Amino acid sequence: MSFKTRRSAGDGKFGEYGGQYVPEVLMPALEELTDAYERYVLSNEDGFMDELRERLRDFGGRPTPLGRADRLSERYDTEVYLKREDLLHGGAHKLNNALGQVLLAKYMGKERIVAETGAGQHGTATAMAAAHLDMPCEVYMGRTDINRQRPNVFRMRLNGAEVNPVTVGRGTLKEAISETMRDWAMTVENTHYVIGSVVGPHPFPSMVREFHAVISREARQQFDEQVGGLPDAVLACAGGGSNTMGTFDAFLDDDSVSLYAVEAGGSGLGVNDETGVAPNSASLSTGTDGVLHGARTKILQDPDGQIVESHSVSAGLDYAGVGPQLAHLVDTGRVSPVNVDDNAALAGFHRLSNTEGVIPALETAHAFGFIEENHEDLGDRVVVNVSGRGDKDLETVIEETASHDIENAPDMDVFERMGGL
Amino acid sequence: MSFKTRRSAGDGKFGEYGGQYVPEVLMPALEELTDAYERYVLSNEDGFMDELRERLRDFGGRPTPLGRADRLSERYDTEVYLKREDLLHGGAHKLNNALGQVLLAKYMGKERIVAETGAGQHGTATAMAAAHLDMPCEVYMGRTDINRQRPNVFRMRLNGAEVNPVTVGRGTLKEAISETMRDWAMTVENTHYVIGSVVGPHPFPSMVREFHAVISREARQQFDEQVGGLPDAVLACAGGGSNTMGTFDAFLDDDSVSLYAVEAGGSGLGVNDETGVAPNSASLSTGTDGVLHGARTKILQDPDGQIVESHSVSAGLDYAGVGPQLAHLVDTGRVSPVNVDDNAALAGFHRLSNTEGVIPALETAHAFGFIEENHEDLGDRVVVNVSGRGDKDLETVIEETASHDIENAPDMDVFERMGGL
Amino acid sequence: MSLESAFGDDPAFVPYLAAGDPSIEASKAYVEALDRGGADVIELGLPFSEPIAEGPTIQAAVVRALQAGMTPPRYLEFVRDLNVETPLVCMTYYNLIYQYRDESDRGGPDAFVHAAADAGVEGFVVPDLPVEEADPMRAACDDAGVDLVSIVAPTTGDDRLERLLAISSGYVYVQARLGVTGAKDDVSGRTAETLARLREYDTTLPKAVGFGIRTGDHAERIVGAGADGVIVGSALVDIVAKGAETEKPTDAVAEQLADLARELKAGALQGRMAVEPERK
Amino acid sequence: MSLESAFGDDPAFVPYLAAGDPSIEASKAYVEALDRGGADVIELGLPFSEPIAEGPTIQAAVVRALQAGMTPPRYLEFVRDLNVETPLVCMTYYNLIYQYRDESDRGGPDAFVHAAADAGVEGFVVPDLPVEEADPMRAACDDAGVDLVSIVAPTTGDDRLERLLAISSGYVYVQARLGVTGAKDDVSGRTAETLARLREYDTTLPKAVGFGIRTGDHAERIVGAGADGVIVGSALVDIVAKGAETEKPTDAVAEQLADLARELKAGALQGRMAVEPERK
């Protein structure tokens, strides 16, 4: 099948992955959603896609640019191009999906939105979309993530959303998703759950990918117009995998283009048997086949099948699962799963900031950690998706840079002396 | 003269305003700059403007969208359109000028950049442009502004710029400009001073306006394409006046379009004789003819001619002067000077955030304070320039909202209990 | 004794506890107390780290049980060691079943279902396994001769209901209300509605209602609305939780559990008398 | 005595102080001390809130003077009250001149220049008034019969130099180095260069060098390079600042000022002897 023309939602399976492992109470809503996805999104019923495209342009700021990174290109002797999703309204690629889903909820006659958020980027994007489209919105966010992404908590509140802290477990994205599913199980009749990545039960992985596919459609065309032809490699960081799938989608059939999903290596690969914690979020690289949050996919689990706590310096990658389609693309060899650790990501953050004048999200920074070490293997022309901007991460960067001794960073003492942000 | 085709830098006078009131040591640099401005900017020598346009597109994210504010339009029974400069890279209109000037400095063979900053938006834009174009950069910023715009201080450092605190006087934009002029007087031979607004000696007011004119050129065309014809009114907040002039420029010859420059009314108009402080920054509304920072214009001064300290809740408007061309346009009646106070600006901030899903800069918020009170007088179709995003202002908003009891704001206690941002 | 036949003439009382909550030992005593309290079927939770269908009460129980070291192998041991007459249903999430490996390295539903059946489990409830994904589990249960209980929700439409009933065995778990498990203070109006709809289908499966039943009075009204049994989890788990918090002796907690069990059972009987007075 | 003739055969010593620093009274005593110390011309600053051409030392002096209540009207009074022989030059920024209103509500350069001339001022240095903007001021000075001193910077090219010399009167203020006022510890190489360039022009105007001169030795070398006078500000203001900080008696500070003045004056003379030994 060509990846470019879809008219059906399919069966929700990507090889062995995918599916709908959710409580019965949600199944009718998933059927309704699948139907709405096929009609409005895939068939543009009632001009849904026209309206979405217009709003993404006028409210979101699409198309986002593709620009050459002059100094990195020189540094690596490789043409490096940046796809600038950090310029999308809200500061990350997340709005593509959030606006799509909130608009879809409106077309479906829903009256309320719930969402989970990790880094807070999906939460802010959803809150913005909900404000824009006049929908009440509640966002579940883990306590740990609330602490490390405070500006985003505040932004959601400003946009009129309620932010519900989740205190279960480690209080990160995994727990927030579980908690949002619980809310949805209660409110499913009038509420739409705007899931934040290509994860969860069918039709979410397909639908979220479809909303983000605009990234690669634009990038592919921009590259051809501005540079000519196709890039040799395309890189995107992967947590749940929404920006990854969005960045890869239009290139999937282009066999000459290598696709790299860069995961968070955290402070080390593997699972610490003692603590039961994976000091990383590299489910594509180190996870195993299992069922989490409604889908079969690659997950971080112990031998019994208990989900382990993941870790990453970037809240948005800190998740024990990954989208089922991405897991499948890794199994078939189409996508290469790679990862870099926290320190390399921090160094990548500082490098992009001070050589290109683009302050990336810590999630995005992983891709720049990877290119630093591997540029010789990536061919002559590389596109990297800048999935978000780093404003939300300033506090974390100050702390982590000071405590980790990152070579290319500016002196952090100044800010510590100022008493932080 | 038509405002649309310029080939000469002119004489730097706008009626009685403008000129070059600077130390002799800087005059040769201004002559050189005027020459470079005419050649590169106005005559596109060596393809300067082509390169700038390309970089503004690929690095900056131009064009920025013009989008309808659905809920405000309903609220006011007036079609309200938002020109989204908040989506420009860096989060404000400032990059138009910063990138233009840093690129120009490069074409002129300069080796170093200095800039002043108030809100930190011009400083971050300049730091980003300098990183992007590989130019060393130092930014002067008042101590008060450093305290109220910390994220921006940090962003400048991340982009590799030095941030020099200015402790003279109240430590805001006025002092920062003076201090940057002093640096420039020392380093003028290899350094370009990237001034941050349409202020200062000729050719800065013309040149900075020219770099920002892209805002109104786009908006005028977008309005015509998306809505048809011309708007009845165009609004922009005014501090120094760069986004104002950029937003007005292409409409200057359209007599049917009313132009409103919205200043910061602070906590009250007029000058407090006891403290010698103007609790506002409304130089167009309340200032008088004088000479400040190299130009004759409307300024806030005491009867002797001493410049008084201005005040605004928004650092970027907190300035005792204003661009000479804008002062002239006010005198001729083409531009209406209006102002709203801190509280109305805060209410405007919250209103736009929770009804439209756009969190504006506190500077921008003034324009939304104005439209709330005056929408009935603005005609049927209004364009407001969203000059920047509010991420930099979160801390100030938390504090000010809690202490000022703004009706439409979310409960701030939550954040105070969290210990702020 | 098969599950279906555990639902006899009298309405069934089906309690739920998480195995290993708050410790393996205490948990054993609690399950046995329910047996004494008149349970007709016992749903015994095998704790999973992401219990998406559970409310705060059972989530907390799951956390306690995991901390007490409960794992799938230990669960099977636990079941084997139990001294109860009542048929046991294993309630867990699919990933634990899917990941299971037995000694001969056979894996997945097939391996787990057989191992559980060997240990004495007579049926399964898997809240995150809708009919669409249930085939492998259904096949394993058939092969092992145990039941796979389907959950019917208030949102389940007629088309789905048909498919659900077609694959369910043992009984049908009727979810009383929207949401997740958790003891509420009222009886949902939607329960009667779902039960009425179920009556229109030609099925012999008993209908046990769960989600939000906490008192004898609730049980009475649910049975009065036509249920064949009541499933009670959070209200019982609350007793376990309080016991764990206050470090109450296991015996005392067990006695409280048995007491509540008796109240619920009595309530259910009461309810049945209201609908079918002639039968007594 | 006109300004130009204040530059006699001997090199001139031109001190600067901010009027009103740190108080009106003390400031008066200090100016008079400089007179005693051999000043040939005194540049007396009228403090402006945005002194963009001044370094930190003089900025601080300006702040002190403003806090002491110095205003343009008081400045004129101050000048009138001074008991000095030396010709006075008013050094200030254009906005204060531009805003000035006299009793009959005449305003701007014309009013201020006349009022200042009445009070005894013989010339003006306005650092933010380049030749391009100087016409109104020039006209007012001509009308009042006082001088308008132009500043020549190291960056001033030949074309500008010509225009500058054409409108300057009294003397030419040769800015010794790039930057703002402030005492440095060296003598800029660019001073000699500028002086050499000036010699090629047909002008009778004395050339006084300022910016960074702090010792007799500096003064000697500057005059040795061909200057007709040395302008010294920050080095003197430093003494005033220290006096203000330590609350030293006005007399003691005044004496220190006079001492430094004598050292600088002596240095200048020394320098002249090096270039023109025959004249002594």
Ligand SMILES: Cc1ncc(COP(=O)(O)O)c(C=O)c1O
């Ligand atoms: C900027 C940014 N990039 C990437 C991600 C990871 O999400 P995904 O893997 O779904 O793209 C996030 C998630 O919060 C994010 O905020």
Ligand SMILES: Cc1ncc(COP(=O)(O)O)c(C=O)c1O
């Ligand atoms: C977002 C924003 N808007 C407006 C302004 C005011 O500047 P100007 O009046 O030059 O547009 C600033 C200045 O910092 C700003 O940051």
